[in-house]
Amino acid sequence: MKTEQAGFVEHITPKSEDFSRWYTDVVLKAELADYAPVRGCMVIRPHGFAIWENIQRLLDGRFKATGHKNAYFPLLIPESLLRKESEHVEGFAPEVAWVTRGGQEELAERLVVRPTSETIICSMYSRWIKSWRDLPVLINQWCNVLRWEKTTRPFLRTTEFLWQEGHTAHRTAEEAEQEALRMLDVYRDFATNDLAIPVVWGQKTESEKFAGALRTYCIEALMTDGRALQAGTSHNLGQNFARVFDITFLDEDNRLKHVWQTSWGVSTRLIGALVMVHGDERGLALPPAVAPIQVVIVPIMPPKDKEAVLARAREIAARLSGRFRVHLDDREEYSPGWKFNDWELRGVPLRMEIGPRDLKAGQVMLARRHSGEKESVSQEGIEETVARVLDEIQKGLYERARRFRDENTHDVDTYDEFQSIASSALPGFIRAGWCGSAECEAAIKAETGATIRCIPFEDAGKGTCVRCGKDGGRIVYFAKAY
Amino acid sequence: MKTEQAGFVEHITPKSEDFSRWYTDVVLKAELADYAPVRGCMVIRPHGFAIWENIQRLLDGRFKATGHKNAYFPLLIPESLLRKESEHVEGFAPEVAWVTRGGQEELAERLVVRPTSETIICSMYSRWIKSWRDLPVLINQWCNVLRWEKTTRPFLRTTEFLWQEGHTAHRTAEEAEQEALRMLDVYRDFATNDLAIPVVWGQKTESEKFAGALRTYCIEALMTDGRALQAGTSHNLGQNFARVFDITFLDEDNRLKHVWQTSWGVSTRLIGALVMVHGDERGLALPPAVAPIQVVIVPIMPPKDKEAVLARAREIAARLSGRFRVHLDDREEYSPGWKFNDWELRGVPLRMEIGPRDLKAGQVMLARRHSGEKESVSQEGIEETVARVLDEIQKGLYERARRFRDENTHDVDTYDEFQSIASSALPGFIRAGWCGSAECEAAIKAETGATIRCIPFEDAGKGTCVRCGKDGGRIVYFAKAY
Numbered sequence: 001m002k003t004e005q006a007g008f009v010e011h012i013t014p015k016s017e018d019f020s021r022w023y024t025d026v027v028l029k030a031e032l033a034d035y036a037p038v039r040g041c042m043v044i045r046p047h048g049f050a051i052w053e054n055i056q057r058l059l060d061g062r063f064k065a066t067g068h069k070n071a072y073f074p075l076l077i078p079e080s081l082l083r084k085e086s087e088h089v090e091g092f093a094p095e096v097a098w099v100t101r102g103g104q105e106e107l108a109e110r111l112v113v114r115p116t117s118e119t120i121i122c123s124m125y126s127r128w129i130k131s132w133r134d135l136p137v138l139i140n141q142w143c144n145v146l147r148w149e150k151t152t153r154p155f156l157r158t159t160e161f162l163w164q165e166g167h168t169a170h171r172t173a174e175e176a177e178q179e180a181l182r183m184l185d186v187y188r189d190f191a192t193n194d195l196a197i198p199v200v201w202g203q204k205t206e207s208e209k210f211a212g213a214l215r216t217y218c219i220e221a222l223m224t225d226g227r228a229l230q231a232g233t234s235h236n237l238g239q240n241f242a243r244v245f246d247i248t249f250l251d252e253d254n255r256l257k258h259v260w261q262t263s264w265g266v267s268t269r270l271i272g273a274l275v276m277v278h279g280d281e282r283g284l285a286l287p288p289a290v291a292p293i294q295v296v297i298v299p300i301m302p303p304k305d306k307e308a309v310l311a312r313a314r315e316i317a318a319r320l321s322g323r324f325r326v327h328l329d330d331r332e333e334y335s336p337g338w339k340f341n342d343w344e345l346r347g348v349p350l351r352m353e354i355g356p357r358d359l360k361a362g363q364v365m366l367a368r369r370h371s372g373e374k375e376s377v378s379q380e381g382i383e384e385t386v387a388r389v390l391d392e393i394q395k396g397l398y399e400r401a402r403r404f405r406d407e408n409t410h411d412v413d414t415y416d417e418f419q420s421i422a423s424s425a426l427p428g429f430i431r432a433g434w435c436g437s438a439e440c441e442a443a444i445k446a447e448t449g450a451t452i453r454c455i456p457f458e459d460a461g462k463g464t465c466v467r468c469g470k471d472g473g474r475i476v477y478f479a480k481a482y
Numbered sequence: 483m484k485t486e487q488a489g490f491v492e493h494i495t496p497k498s499e500d501f502s503r504w505y506t507d508v509v510l511k512a513e514l515a516d517y518a519p520v521r522g523c524m525v526i527r528p529h530g531f532a533i534w535e536n537i538q539r540l541l542d543g544r545f546k547a548t549g550h551k552n553a554y555f556p557l558l559i560p561e562s563l564l565r566k567e568s569e570h571v572e573g574f575a576p577e578v579a580w581v582t583r584g585g586q587e588e589l590a591e592r593l594v595v596r597p598t599s600e601t602i603i604c605s606m607y608s609r610w611i612k613s614w615r616d617l618p619v620l621i622n623q624w625c626n627v628l629r630w631e632k633t634t635r636p637f638l639r640t641t642e643f644l645w646q647e648g649h650t651a652h653r654t655a656e657e658a659e660q661e662a663l664r665m666l667d668v669y670r671d672f673a674t675n676d677l678a679i680p681v682v683w684g685q686k687t688e689s690e691k692f693a694g695a696l697r698t699y700c701i702e703a704l705m706t707d708g709r710a711l712q713a714g715t716s717h718n719l720g721q722n723f724a725r726v727f728d729i730t731f732l733d734e735d736n737r738l739k740h741v742w743q744t745s746w747g748v749s750t751r752l753i754g755a756l757v758m759v760h761g762d763e764r765g766l767a768l769p770p771a772v773a774p775i776q777v778v779i780v781p782i783m784p785p786k787d788k789e790a791v792l793a794r795a796r797e798i799a800a801r802l803s804g805r806f807r808v809h810l811d812d813r814e815e816y817s818p819g820w821k822f823n824d825w826e827l828r829g830v831p832l833r834m835e836i837g838p839r840d841l842k843a844g845q846v847m848l849a850r851r852h853s854g855e856k857e858s859v860s861q862e863g864i865e866e867t868v869a870r871v872l873d874e875i876q877k878g879l880y881e882r883a884r885r886f887r888d889e890n891t892h893d894v895d896t897y898d899e900f901q902s903i904a905s906s907a908l909p910g911f912i913r914a915g916w917c918g919s920a921e922c923e924a925a926i927k928a929e930t931g932a933t934i935r936c937i938p939f940e941d942a943g944k945g946t947c948v949r950c951g952k953d954g955g956r957i958v959y960f961a962k963a964y
Binding site: 034038039041042043046049050052053070071074075077094095098101102103104110120123128133143144146148162 | 531610641815
């Protein structure tokens with residue numbers, strides 16, 4: 001596809017001019033994804049999927065370190081199961097795909113393609129869980145889910161997407177609450193340290209919580225267009241599903257009790273967040289922790305020095321490849337300048353240039369994707385140098401995003417101020433008081449387009465409702481959101 | 483679920499008495515899988531899924547080492563795409579699930595839940611591939627597929643299953659043929675060295691080849707009930723799909739040409755093969771390479787020595803855990819004997835017992851799951867000892883399976899002999915001559931239930947057709963198959 005790229009690299013819509021077209025251009029031209037010939041579906045191309053594989057590896061390690069095991073539950077859910085939990089079905093029935101024919105026969109009962117798996121998993125837990133000895137059950141599943149969305153955008157909102165969904169069952173309410181909060185913290189830690197995306201976290205309001213949950217917790221990130229993106233959710237399901245699906249256990253005190261449950265998930269949407277948080281006019285800028293290629297080596301090869309330069313480039317690539325994800329771009333049909341653009345578009349965090357002059361000087365040129373900063377460094381101890389620089393890039397990306405997030409988080413007292421910020425070109429997070437009523441929440445949404453992203457855990461004090469002026473509320477995070 | 487296990491362990495149907503019930507008992511009671519409340523679907527439980535994760539890791543490493551990248555294509559395929567390749571649609575249309583409703587609307591065009599992804603992937607390749615520079619395209623996808631099977635059995639044949647499907651596009655017929663054979667060899671190597679399952683390999687007959695392929699290659703394994711299981715297939719698709727989906731590239735000679743393609747796959751069916759090849763009356767016996775737990779440590783803890791024994795067991799577990807997948811079973815509510823049975827049922831290849839006497843002697847007792855062999859070994863250098871023993875177990879399982887396969891492979895000249903072996907309790911592989919005609923193939927299948935599993939690559943010489951007596955045919959592998 002290189003041949004097309006040559007043209008493409010120049011043609012990304014300026015971010016400043018049209019953020020949403022810029023986003024789509026980057027996704028398509030960096031070959032993260034492509035549109036599929038199925039309504040609202042995308043194809044995740046190798047470069048995009050390699051990011052997802054890194055996300056999976058880094059999250060799965062954290063899940064297993066906290067005692068979780070993976071399993072796999074069926075894609076198709078009988079309608080009767082979906083309908084068991086009333087809030088749940090209300091929330092999901094309108095947006096599911098229905099399988100009505102199998103092979104040659106009309107089905108007696110329609111099947112939904114899972115939009116999420118609580119119902120099918122609960123039906124199994126009710127069989128598996130008998131005694132307090134069977135608890136806790138800590139299971140996660142990596143899979144595809146389908147939601148029949150009206151408007152779709154690659155990674156952010158697609159009919160089908162990939163995700164992980166954790167589903168746990170516990171002996172006590174306390175354990176379930178701890179689990180829900182533990183996994184929220186796993187997400188926060190992962191977003192911060194691997195995705196280099198700063199987040200705010202807290203609890204969702206009643207109107208924004210998961211259908212069927214007692215409480216929903218979330219992490220929220222700020223995109224560079226000033227809109228918020230929900231990056232992960234963790235639900236305390238209480239005993240709602242346990243009652244409906246009759247998941248009981250004989251406790252040590254010989255009494256039969258319902259289990260307490262949680263579920264939590266993140267999706268390929270995180271790839272969209274990476275684009276919108278770190279990307280720029282030249283395309284993607286990936287944090288080293290999740291970049292498919294961390295270092296690309298581009299040899300500068302004038303004919304007479306070609307062999308010597310290539311030999312050294314190969315030697316350095318070999319030295320680095322044990323510790324880093326390295327690619328040597330030794331293609332001859334493209335100029336170094338063209339390669340620079342191409343790898344910048346794809347977001348490779350560090351570029352290493354090596355030419356005849358570097359050969360003599362025993363040096364290489366390092367160029368950082370996110371800052372454009374270049375420095376000549378010695379070939380000696382290059383492994384340590386690259387490790388240090390990648391670490392600086394990872395931190396640099398986070399710091400830049402954190403600064404942006406902080407500069408675009410506004411503490412607001414008056415509704416006028418609220419409205420003017422919400423209607424500005426770069427709204428960002430608005431921290432303001434809320435009385436706790438669904439009425440004010442709905443009115444604010446209707447009048448400004450801003451929704452409550454989360455109620456922070458730590459009491460930010462003074463909570464005079466920015467709309468009705470009632471006192472004794474909470475300070476919460478508002479934003480226009482994806 | 484432990485509490486139930488106690489009862490379960492005793493109640494596996496004897497393999498000798500009823501192989502098929504024995505298989506189901508092992509799958510359910512070792513908690514590899516469970517039946518789902520959806521027709522023909524199963525739940526892959528953590529112990530079964532952990533085997534799949536090891537299979538994925540070991541295969542994915544081989545795929546990447548041979549230059550392949552992972553991607554993800556949509557689950558749903560428009561009916562019109564499926565219908566483009568006539569043989570292909572004939573092969574799959576009868577056994578697909580149909581999505582006819584999305585959200586609130588009836589769909590204008592029905593969608594099939596992918597039974598395999600050639601059509602959707604080809605529709606993308608026709609967009610992506612423009613020039614010889616874009617070739618080869620070497621993409622693999624790990625995903626779920628659906629086939630509306632009439633009769634189903636956990637892992638062996640289920641409505642939904644997990645698999646990987648590789649889809650490649652090449653510049654020349656030779657490259658495509660090489661790729662199809664290279665991936666068949668990857669499967670053969672994986673089955674042999676990691677699954678410890680010996681296989682025969684070769685080409686499928688016209689009647690058994692993949693719908694739409696030019697040639698299908700396969701590896702076939704022999705289960706301990708004397709039936710064959712197709713364990714992996716690799717297809718040379720020629721230009722059939724390229725013509726239908728118009729996948730062309732401008733070659734260096736400036737002429738527009740159709741690409742040459744392959745596809746290849748293995749599925750969760752391999753877990754069923756592990757059960758049927760290595761399992762015995764006591765349950766599963768897993769090869770160390772894919773066992774979720776390679777070493778289980780069972781401390782023998784009479785009250786007065788409990789602390790001392792546990793302390794040493796923990797220390798040894800810590801020493802081993804860096805190199806092996808180790809589990810210390812320190813549960814107090816179960817007796818050592820009960821634990822032995824439980825871990826044997828689950829197929830853990832090596833059990834380490836440590837009690838007061840071992841403590842004094844500075845030894846531990848090692849018990850091999852597949853042979854029952856026990857030996858006392860020194861705690862000193864236990865890492866090396868365990869590495870050696872696990873290696874012996876891996877080889878031992880393979881050797882036992884190879885011997886069984888060889889002892890149950892019969893060279894047959896007469897049709898009488900063929901029929902008597904095919905109708906015996908333990909048919910196995912039958913190596914016999916075949917004239918190459920579809921008539922004889924069909925007649926043999928109708929009369930004996932045996933099908934041609936593969937035509938071996940190396941000419942096994944003398945090919946007088948075992949049914950029609952015509953000369954100049956090939957020696958092929960027949961078997962009754964799953």
